[in-house]
Amino acid sequence: MNKILFVLLSLLTSLQSYSQEQNEKEVSFLLLGDIHYDLLEDHDMEWLSTKPDDLRQVTKEYSVFTKNTWPEFSRIISRQVQKHQPSIKALLQMGDLSEGLAGSPQKAIQMANSAFKAVNKMNLKVPFIMTKGNHDITGPGAKEAFEKVYLPNMARLAGHPSLQSANYTTTLDDVLFVCYDPWDRNPEGLQQLEKSLAGSKATYKFVMLHEPVIPVNERCWHVFRQDNAKRMQLEYYTAFGEKPYDTVNISELLTSN
Template identity: 40%
Template sequence: MHYDRFEDHDMDYVMTRPQDFAQIMNEYPQYTAAYMGKFLQLIKKQTTTINPPVKAVVQLGDLVQGVAGNAALARQMNRGVVDLLHATELSVPWVLAKGNHDVSNSPGQPEAWEEVIRPFIEGQVGKPIDSGMYTYKLGENVEFFVLDQFFSVDRNRPESEMVAFLEKELKNSSAKYKFVMTHQPVIPVTVRSWHLLSGIRRPVTDPKLRTRFLNLLAKHKAIVLAAHLHQYSVVSRNTPQGNIVQVMINSVNRSLTPPEPKNMSTEYKGGAWVDENPEWQPSNQDVRRKILEEEKKHVNKFWIADLPGYAVISIDDSKGEVMMNYYNGFSEVPYQSVSLTELQQLKK
């Protein structure tokens, strides 16, 4: 959601980071002031009116914009968003994942997450959460497996720890329905090819680690909930152990009027995305083209759009079906309804 206020930044520091400077001057403080409080009240309303009753609200990282510039302002920013979440007064817990902006490479930002955001999450889920990698169970049948962000250098945690964590926790889980929460996607769905174990931002020393990771998710039928790329996307991707279904959400609202989708596509173009966007990081074009062409071979179903909003995921245990309704912007009527269970069962 990128909570932000101008007073939470050392602007002299921000000016040394041109991309962040542009976002802070032109986007996130304005969106926060105009829309975020109203959006959270809509989320609260939905938790009280939807049937079956909502049991938790999941937020998939980049809770704050970050890049405060010093430790005091980083804590101030985080306290501001925690106060806002408390003021929303949900009757159900927040389940939060860590995003790269939450622990951005800015003075004091990782420490502020540990000091302010981490205790908030622990209060919501009622257990220690390590440094952002934890599990949370809803009743007997539903469990979340929340990953650290493995992107910015806050703790520089090796990605093998992520796979080891999931191997242990998924094996030990008695839940019928499993959801892996990760800020950075598992399956690449844009030209940037930003996804876990891509080897682009962080070298991967074990070339078999991603295959092990994907097969693990498919074996346990874990549905992936992701964010990071500011797009709405759903993809079904096959592995030898079955399909992985990934849902990607963006909740940076720019209007109170429910938006129409922009750049909607149902074609997973693979390497053609790179050829169509040669200006994006030409230094790693060949690597990204190879990755995306390989992924294309395994994609069963795909769509993507610039369409901020929120999703409601419901489970009908009598049918063994997981459904997702996606709402565009502030709409209270679903834009799209998708059976995630059907996507798990698709054949190439």
């Protein structure tokens, strides 16, 4: 979570600079990477104890980070939303809102509710647009909790009546955000992504997904690493400011270095 503090204004700076060059109105978006919100009471510790490395991460890292840094971190976010100039138009959260690994369907629901309760307490007055992360759907009952808890809250926070999946678009004035879910089994997911980009008249187009599209090297964790054809297709759709759709990809890679 400490890394997130370092990158809070990374997207703001780049978009503001581009706007200045084009003599357009400046806009700001606050970019948040992996949060891994984690409370020990949201885990089935008996189940977690069967996974030593996950147990270590939960008990020694993420639950500790949440306890020690979330109160101040959330205050910083709220303060930035209220006072940053140019004013912040929306928050963009790149997945892994929660740690996952709850250990049971009941605990998975509890964990999801805890994460959104923490977001709600920030009392944000701007859209909170988030994409799916692997930790959000990891562990017994996590995928079902995503359907039951995540999607309704994601819709509400982003300003949509409802969402049927984590593949969705949000347009704010002349800025389009396309959230892409690489774990969705819909075989037409990439085609839908292309249609969303091609059909939008927005000046700025951003594709949001959790895993990096273009890895630093082939050993780097990246989307569709087992399906090179799909990865190349996604690269083509989301090339950094290149044709065909003049899009910029936002992924975990941009928020973790």
